[in-house]
Amino acid sequence: xxxxxxxxxxxxxxxxxxxxxxxxxxxxxxxxxxxxxxxxxxxxxxxxxxxxxxxxxxxxxxxxxxxxxxxxxxxxxxxxxxxxxxxxxxxxxxxxxxxxxxxxxxxxxxxxxxxxxxxxxxxxxxxxxxxxxxxxxxxxxxxxxxxxxxxxxxxxxxxxxxxxxxxxxxxxxxxxxxxxxxxxxxxxxxxxxxxxxxxxxxxxxxxxxxxxxxxxxxxxxxxxxxxxxxxxxxxxxxxxxxxxxxxxxxxxxxxxxxxxxxxxxxxxxxxxxxxxxxxxxxxxxxxxxxxxxxxxxxxxxxxxxxxxxxxxxxxxxxxxxx
Amino acid sequence: xxxxxxxxxxxxxxxxxxxxxxxxxxxxxxxxxxxxxxxxxxxxxxxxxxxxxxxxxxxxxxxxxxxxxxxxxxxxxxxxxxxxxxxxxxxxxxxxxxxxxxxxxxxxxxxxxxxxxxxxxxxxxxxxxxxxxxxxxxxxxxxxxxxxxxxxxxxxxxxxxxxxxxxxxxxxxxxxxxxxxxxxxxxxxxxxxxxxxxxxxxxxxxxxxxxxxxxxxxxxxxxxxxxxxxxxxxxxxxxxxxxxxxxxxxxxxxxxxxxxxxxxxxxxxxxxxxxxxxxxxxxxxxxxxxxxxx
Amino acid sequence: xxxxxxxxxxxxxxxxxxxxxxxxxxxxxxxxxxxxxxxxxxxxxxxxxxxxxxxxxxxxxxxxxxxxxxxxxxxxxxxxxxxxxxxxxxxxxxxxxxxxxxxxxxxxxxxxxxxxxxxxxxxxxxxxxxxxxxxxxxxxxxxxxxxxxxxxxxxxxxxxxxxxxxxxxxxxxxxxxxxxxxxxxxxxxxxxxxxxxxxxxxxxxxxxxxxxxxxxxxxxxxxxxxxxxxxxxxxxxxxxxxxxxxxxxxxxxxxxxxxxx
Numbered sequence: 001x002x003x004x005x006x007x008x009x010x011x012x013x014x015x016x017x018x019x020x021x022x023x024x025x026x027x028x029x030x031x032x033x034x035x036x037x038x039x040x041x042x043x044x045x046x047x048x049x050x051x052x053x054x055x056x057x058x059x060x061x062x063x064x065x066x067x068x069x070x071x072x073x074x075x076x077x078x079x080x081x082x083x084x085x086x087x088x089x090x091x092x093x094x095x096x097x098x099x100x101x102x103x104x105x106x107x108x109x110x111x112x113x114x115x116x117x118x119x120x121x122x123x124x125x126x127x128x129x130x131x132x133x134x135x136x137x138x139x140x141x142x143x144x145x146x147x148x149x150x151x152x153x154x155x156x157x158x159x160x161x162x163x164x165x166x167x168x169x170x171x172x173x174x175x176x177x178x179x180x181x182x183x184x185x186x187x188x189x190x191x192x193x194x195x196x197x198x199x200x201x202x203x204x205x206x207x208x209x210x211x212x213x214x215x216x217x218x219x220x221x222x223x224x225x226x227x228x229x230x231x232x233x234x235x236x237x238x239x240x241x242x243x244x245x246x247x248x249x250x251x252x253x254x255x256x257x258x259x260x261x262x263x264x265x266x267x268x269x270x271x272x273x274x275x276x277x278x279x280x281x282x283x284x285x286x287x288x289x290x291x292x293x294x295x296x297x298x299x300x301x302x303x304x305x306x307x308x309x310x311x312x313x314x315x316x317x318x319x320x321x322x
Numbered sequence: 323x324x325x326x327x328x329x330x331x332x333x334x335x336x337x338x339x340x341x342x343x344x345x346x347x348x349x350x351x352x353x354x355x356x357x358x359x360x361x362x363x364x365x366x367x368x369x370x371x372x373x374x375x376x377x378x379x380x381x382x383x384x385x386x387x388x389x390x391x392x393x394x395x396x397x398x399x400x401x402x403x404x405x406x407x408x409x410x411x412x413x414x415x416x417x418x419x420x421x422x423x424x425x426x427x428x429x430x431x432x433x434x435x436x437x438x439x440x441x442x443x444x445x446x447x448x449x450x451x452x453x454x455x456x457x458x459x460x461x462x463x464x465x466x467x468x469x470x471x472x473x474x475x476x477x478x479x480x481x482x483x484x485x486x487x488x489x490x491x492x493x494x495x496x497x498x499x500x501x502x503x504x505x506x507x508x509x510x511x512x513x514x515x516x517x518x519x520x521x522x523x524x525x526x527x528x529x530x531x532x533x534x535x536x537x538x539x540x541x542x543x544x545x546x547x548x549x550x551x552x553x554x555x556x557x558x559x560x561x562x563x564x565x566x567x568x569x570x571x572x573x574x575x576x577x578x579x580x581x582x583x584x585x586x587x588x589x590x591x592x593x594x595x596x597x598x599x600x601x602x603x604x605x606x607x608x609x610x611x612x613x614x615x616x
Numbered sequence: 617x618x619x620x621x622x623x624x625x626x627x628x629x630x631x632x633x634x635x636x637x638x639x640x641x642x643x644x645x646x647x648x649x650x651x652x653x654x655x656x657x658x659x660x661x662x663x664x665x666x667x668x669x670x671x672x673x674x675x676x677x678x679x680x681x682x683x684x685x686x687x688x689x690x691x692x693x694x695x696x697x698x699x700x701x702x703x704x705x706x707x708x709x710x711x712x713x714x715x716x717x718x719x720x721x722x723x724x725x726x727x728x729x730x731x732x733x734x735x736x737x738x739x740x741x742x743x744x745x746x747x748x749x750x751x752x753x754x755x756x757x758x759x760x761x762x763x764x765x766x767x768x769x770x771x772x773x774x775x776x777x778x779x780x781x782x783x784x785x786x787x788x789x790x791x792x793x794x795x796x797x798x799x800x801x802x803x804x805x806x807x808x809x810x811x812x813x814x815x816x817x818x819x820x821x822x823x824x825x826x827x828x829x830x831x832x833x834x835x836x837x838x839x840x841x842x843x844x845x846x847x848x849x850x851x852x853x854x855x856x857x858x859x860x861x862x863x864x865x866x867x868x869x870x871x872x873x874x875x876x877x
Contacts (some may be wrong), residue, residue, distance in 0.1 A: 063415060112601045118414055119357050123555065124600045126548075127593040134590040170735050177734025177741065178720070178727040178748070185721045188710040195666055195704075197696035197725035197788050206731070236544075240422055247419050279430035286423030291408055294416040300712070 012169075020161050027157055037157075041225045043265045044160040045218045048167045050245040050257035052214030055171055057243070058251035058300070059180065060207035061187025062114060063122040067215050067242050069129030072234035073105055074098030074216030075223040076136060079148045082224060091154040091224060095163075098223075099216035105132070106212025107205060114204040129239060136231045147230025148223075155225040163221060167214050172254050172302075174210070183207050244286060248296050256298030263297075324458040329581045330574070335465045335534065337573025338472035342527035343550035344557070344565035345479065346398075346520030352496040352560030353516045355414070359421040360401055362547020363428035364521045368394045368528025369538040370432065376444050376532075383450060383533065387471070390529045391522040398521025399514050407510070432540040440539040443532040450533075468530050475523060476566055482519070483562060492516055496560065545589070549576070552596045558606030567607060618679060619644040619824050620792060625674035625688075627657075627664055634660045636848040637674070642792070647818055647825045649839035651832075651859075653869050656845040658828045659705050662794050666702050667692040680791055697725055701790035703781040705797050705828075711770035715761055715780060718769050719752045722787035752787070758817070759783045775806050779813075786821060793817075795827045799834050807831055811838055832870070836860070844869065 023040075026032045032040065053067045078094035085093065113124040136142045174180045185193040186200045194200050223229050245264055249256030267285075271278040289296070343365055350358045368390040375386035405424050409417045445451070452463040483489035491512045494502040503509050531546075532538050553572040557564025572592060579588045605611050620642040627635040635657040642648055650658050663669045665676060667690050676687040678698055685698055710718050727748065729740040756762040759779040764772065769780060778798055785793060795814070799807045811834050818825055829835045835842065836856045844852040844859060846868040852859055859865055 057415070063418075113597070116600055116604055119351075119355070119418070120555075120600055120604050122418070123357070123551070124597055127552075127596040127600075130548075131590050131593045131597070134587065134593070138586050173735050173737055174731075177731075178724045178729070178744075179731050179734050181717060181721050182724050184713065184717075185710055185724075188712060189708050191668065191692075192704065192708040192710065193721070194668075194692035195696060195702055195708075196722040196784065197693050198721070199691075199693045243419065243422075247415070251415070276430070276434045279426060280434055283423050283426035283430060287405055287420055287427065290416050290420040290423065291405070294409075294412055 016165055020157075020165075023161070024157055038226075039265055039269060040157070041155060041160060041221075043261055044164040045222050045225070046242070046245060046261040046265065047164050047258050048214055048218040048221070049242045050249065050261050051168055051171050051254055052211040052218070053242050054246045054249075054251065054254060054257045055174070055183075055214075056207050056211040058246060058253070059175055059187065060183040060204060062204055062208060063118055064125040064208070064211070065122045065236070065239050065243065066125035066127075066129030066132075067211070068234040068236070068238035069125075069132040070102040070106055070212040070215035071219035071222070071238070072129075072132060072136060072229075072231065073102040074219030075229045075234070076142055076148070076219075077101045077216070078220030079151045079223040079229055080141065082152055082154070083148065083150070086152040088154065091152075094224070095217055095220040098220035099213045102216025102219065103209045103213035107209045110205045110208040110212075111201075114201060114208060126236065126239070129234075129236070133231045133235055142231075145230065145232075147228060149228045151223050151227050151229070153224060153227060155221050160221070163217055167217065168254060168258065171210075171214070175254070179203070179206070247294075248289060250296035250298035250300055252300030253296070253298035253302055255303040256296055256301075259297055259303075325581070327459045329577050331459060331461055331465060332581075333574035333577035334570065335468050335573070336577055337570035338469050339527050339531055339534075339546065339569075340550045340553045340573050341566045341569025342472055342475065342523045342530075343546060344554040344569045345476070345562065346524045347551050348554040348557070348559055348562060348565040349492075349516050349520045351554070352562075353492060353513055354406070354410070354499075356406065356417050356421065357551070358520075359418070359547075360424040360428060361520065361524055362543030362550070363425050363432075364394050364398055364401075364543075365524040365528045365531075365547065366432065366538070366540060366543035367397060367428065368525030369532045369542065370436065370441075370528075371525070372529030372532050373441055373443055373538055377441075383446070383467070383529075387526060387529045390525040392525075394525025394528070395518045395522040398517040398524075402514055402517040407513075429540050429543070436540070438540055440537045443536050443538070445536075446533060464534050468534055471526065471530060475526060479519065479523070479562070488512065488515055549589075549592050552592055555596060555604075555606055556599050558609030561606065561608045564606055564608040617644075618642060620679070620826075621675075621677045622661075622665075623675045623677070625661070625664060625676065626672045627660055627669055628672045633848050635664065635845075638845070638848075638850045640843055640850070640853075642824050642826060644791075644824055645818070645822070647814070647827065647838055647840050649835045649842040650826060650828045650845065651830070651835060651842060651869065652845035652851075655847075657848040658845055659796055660848075661845070662702060662796055662828065664688075665695075665794060666700060667695040678792070693725075696788055696790075699789075699791040700794065701785035701788045701792070702794035703778075703785050703796055703798060705800070707777050707781055709769040709777055709781060709784070711768070713769060714766050715769055715772070716749070716752050716756065716765040718780060718784050719755055719787045720748055722784045723748055723751065723789075726789060755783050755787055758820075759813075774801055778802070778810075782813075782817075786817065790823065792824045792826070795825060795829075797828055797830065799829060799831045802831075804833075807834055810834070814838060 027037065049067060049071060053064065056062050056064050075098065077098035081094035081097055082090050109128050113121060116124055137144055142148065182198045182203045185198055186203050190200050245260045246257055248264065249260030271281060343362065346361050347358060350356055350361065371390040371393045372386045375381045375389050401424055405420050406417060409420060446464065450463050450467065454461045483492060491502065491507045492515065494505070494507055495509055495512045499509055549572055550569065553568035554565045556571060557568030575595065576588055576592060579591045599606065618641045622638060622640040625635055625638045626633065638661060650661065652658055660669065664671050671688045674688070678685040678687055678700070680699060687695055687698065710721065728744045733741045753762055753765070756765055759782065761776060761780060761783065769777065772780060782795070782798065799810050802810060814825065815838055817823065827839065839856060842854065842856060842859045843850055844865050851868060852862045852865045
């Protein structure tokens with residue numbers, strides 16, 4: 001087991017394959033019922049949203065309250081394509097077109113607004129998301145307030161897994177590359193980062209665009225999982241929902257976002273039977289966490305797979321002593 | 323021409339509401355640099371208090387207004403003490419999320435207790451129901467009362483801020499909190515006072531809206547809140563006259579876009595104004611750009 | 617042939633002239649001091665040189681590889697790419713990052729792999745990251761920070777934080793280094809150590825150094841030439857001996873006891 005420590009890539013690959021297979025088996029044997037599968041889809045979509053928002057807000061320090069806007073672009077783009085091309089290639093085209101459209105908007109919106117400071121940026125992104133929502137509410141092709149229905153369902157556990165694991169991997173690889181470090185320096189001290197040769201605007205826009213791309217994927221997955229989308233689904237409350245997951249998990253911690261997404265979905269399901277009280281408790285939870293543990297579950301640390309390595313070391317060293 | 327005048331009258335009325343709410347946002351932001359997301363829900367609570375006063379207790383306009391203002395004042399101070407004060411030195415995003423939590427708590431808490439349906443204010447009677455006509459332009463007594471009360475409150479506010487010691491303390495704390503404290507100003511009390519003032523104004527706005535538009539519901543604060551905030555940013559966040567100017571400006575824009583253009587795009591135009599001002603002059607109309615010292 | 621020429625540089629904020637008609641020139645390899653009372657505009661000159669402020673008038677020209685590069689109006693990161701690095705008067709380290717990450721970030725502009733390579737962990741990523749770590753460790757070795765490479769920058773003692781800032785600036789591979797009060801808050805022993813270090817890095821990295829400092833023991837000892845600012849204007853320029861005995865400088869800044877230093 002000690003040798004596995006030298007090949008983190010292999011450890012990761014094993015963990016990934018295992019998690020896919022286990023869940024797939026649970027689904028096939030109906031231990032995870034249809035109802036739970038809906039929850040599973042919600043969790044995965046929220047993970048993608050949270051991880052991408054974490055990239056923008058937790059890693060690069062740009063406060064974005066408009067993430068749902070990017071999600072909606074991905075959802076509508078994908079829905080419109082898939083309604084006309086209800087095949088797997090159509091689905092894939094829809095996902096990537098949705099993500100690309102979201103990324104484009106992210107870039108265009110980001111360029112002028114990312115020079116704003118903290119709170120101002122937050123409101124600007126909020127305004128942007130609302131403008132997008134109003135546009136979708138009034139376009140003929142998106143069917144306005146009635147939304148788009150009858151969207152063929154393509155998303156199953158396989159696609160959820162591919163896109164969720166893919167997003168997590170790509171974003172964590174980015175963070176631990178030099179470009180990711182540049183983004184972190186933007187968060188830490190923009191003036192110092194500039195003085196060290198980092199084009200802070202470029203990296204802010206890069207993080208924003210990348211985050212929007214992933215949110216677009218999430219939106220596309222949403223559309224092709226739940227048959228129906230309308231502008232109201234992607235309003236301010238959705239952006240807040242994602243932000244809560246990110247903050248709960250810890251700004252800057254990818255594994256935190258994953259954990260928090262799961263946790264909040266579980267809590268939400270548990271409180272399902274008490275709809276009126278649910279939101280009140282949710283709000284109280286938010287306030288209490290901010291007051292008593294603002295760094296969230298993980299702070300800005302990550303769960304490392306080294307945990308398994310250390311366990312392995314334990315066995316290995318015992319063996320050697322004998 | 324008369325259509326134009328009518329829009330102006332309506333715009334001033336709507337603008338008064340936005341101005342009252344915007345003042346609360348701007349004062350709180352000015353003093354602790356927080357976007358108080360819960361502010362629009364204090365406005366909503368004011369509307370409900372006014373509703374209960376007028377419907378169940380059969381109180382008149384003025385008593386209801388005063389009671390709503392006092393209740394909101396206390397509510398605002400309580401929120402600051404419980405949720406924001408402990409986070410005085412925390413990261414900005416932490417307080418912002420707490421503010422969002424308080425906002426959700428107020429909205430859904432209210433929904434839990436009084437149910438989500440729309441309530442209607444009792445119709446005004448007597449001299450309050452009068453309507454004046456100048457040509458084809460209609461001005462209701464409600465509008466006059468609305469604008470009148472708003473102006474009185476704004477004048478009172480300016481007096482407090484400019485001519486009293488507490489007002490001076492408010493201005494000092496918003497410029498440099500530490501220095502103010504070193505000069506012997508009780509920062510905690512001053513901040514509480516600021517919240518009290520802003521919340522009282524929001525409460526008044528709530529009652530006035532109830533009288534003017536008649537219907538209220540637990541989520542009524544969200545959209546006016548955002549627009550009032552945009553108004554505050556437009557005029558220059560943290561600057562009191564800016565909030566007043568911004569409020570009337572946004573009120574006018576909204577009424578004119580609705581009246582002459584497409585009411586569907588009414589909200590979008592207001593958001594677009596926000597984006598525009600943030601790109602062109604983020605400090606707002608009356609604001610000055612303060613650079614970070616390197 | 618000068619490496620840097622500042623010609624009639626001025627900067628006004630509102631009505632206040634923070635820097636007024638300042639001209640300076642630096643020869644390659646020189647160690648030049650910039651002194652003056654607080655508020656004289658020294659850091660403002662640094663901020664103008666590094667692009668944080670745009671000059672109200674005047675020019676800044678860098679000469680390297682036979683080219684003339686006009687710096688006024690350029691963005692800070694571009695100026696850094698042209699070879700000017702700096703430290704800050706109030707330390708601006710990346711506090712929540714480790715010592716080695718602080719230095720690694722400064723090397724980013726010269727990193728040899730792209731965005732996609734980083735995401736998909738192509739071979740160039742692994743190769744470059746290894747080289748990067750080696751180069752960082754070499755630098756940290758010089759400043760005796762190698763054993764603290766995984767320590768958070770905010771946990772370092774003050775003197776080591778100042779050293780780290782210099783190491784980070786050097787990691788950007790500059791030809792001109794601007795040091796803003798590097799000895800601030802240091803005791804005499806630390807200052808003397810720093811003095812030696814500055815001379816040493818000038819040799820080793822082939823640098824030109826412009827130094828703002830209030831500690832005259834450091835300035836008079838290692839600076840070959842000194843510029844003196846007062847109220848935004850250059851009031852004197854010369855060797856340490858000349859400056860020490862300059863009437864205007866003594867009145868504005870040094871005081872009579874300066875001759876003892």
